[in-house]
Amino acid sequence: MKSVYQDSYQYLKPSIEGAITRFDQIGKSLHDGRNVVKVIDVDGESLNFKRFRKPNAINKIVYRFFRKSKAQRSFEYATILMEKGIGTPDPIAYLEQKSLFNFGISFYISKQLNCDFTYRELINDDSIEDKEQILKEFTRFIYHMHESGVYFLDNSPGNTLIAKVGDHYEFTLVDLNRMKFYEIPWDDRLKNFERLSPHKWMYEVMGKEYATLSRKRPEETIAQMWKYTQDFQEAFHRKKRLKNKFKSIFKGNK
Incomplete structure (x- = not known):
């Protein structure tokens, strides 16, 4: 699984990837539909994990070779928003499951924010x-x-x-x-x-x-x-x- 982390959150990498292996068994579910969103505590940090559903047959090829995944775009766009002073939860990492010719599931991880x-x-x-x-x-x-x-x-x-x-x-x-x-x-x-x-x-x-x-x-x-x-x-x-x-x-x- 490919993973990309913000430099300041590299220390969370082992714990985040451990949490992903147990994703279905741990955390508090916020949304369970086409995509699944959970809050999971990792090393004392409350993190938001979004698992994007596995793409259809065509998009498996598209995301593998021609287009950035939703997880990667979420991570990169959040970084741009923060640079521009536009509010969004801190982007921490994205992870993608790929094979030689296919694209599988992907995750976007950010800080969990509470709101009113x-x-x-x-x-x-x-x-x-x-x-x-x-x-x-x-x-x-x-x-x-x-x-x-x-x-x-x-x-x-x-x-x-x-x-x-x-x-x-x-x-x-x-x-x-x-x-x-x-x-x-x-x-x-x-x-x-x-x-x-x-x-x-x-x-x-x-x-x-x-x-x-x-x-x-x-x-x-x-x-x-x-x-x-x-x-x-x-x-x-x-x-x-x-x-x-x-x-x-x-x-x-x-």
Whole structure:
């Protein structure tokens, strides 16, 4: 198994690789789906282990010869974010299982961070206070990310962790394997908000703040953000209806 570690975490290598051999038996599970995410204590450090599922037959070849694995991209993108001052858990290592012609499972390991809530909870939990302030500060965080040339393709509610520090809020990005790095044009910037909420009032806050930072017209910025969001929601629900329809047809034919 190929392994790459940050220099400052090389001392954890034997213990991390020992933990991987016992991955299914140890740790606290945070997510168990296509990928598996666990918190495992290693030499007194609380670490986040993400095991990416084994790719399909085509991607076994693609990841072996032509494209960086999700684990490698997560590690490298986290390093870039930290260099740019954008919040993300410390990247520690990535490991890849390879044979001569195939690619198997891979792991991305980072520091485990505790947060007060995620952006998803900000949408759904009415007990959270200071929502308008949080949204304004989050918008400044995204603006800084865009100004730094970072486009987070998975900018969705579950991928931003939020923690209150003193009288302000800090934001941390997770699930990093899909990013682009370029000088981001205006339309792309606003489209990057499309997956964040079904509530227009949240876009009114974020759109006004982003327009102020960008010296643009607030009304036009809000309208464009909201249009991208409506288009995304419509496409998402259409896809979901089609999926459910095919499921019902398949069941009916059994």
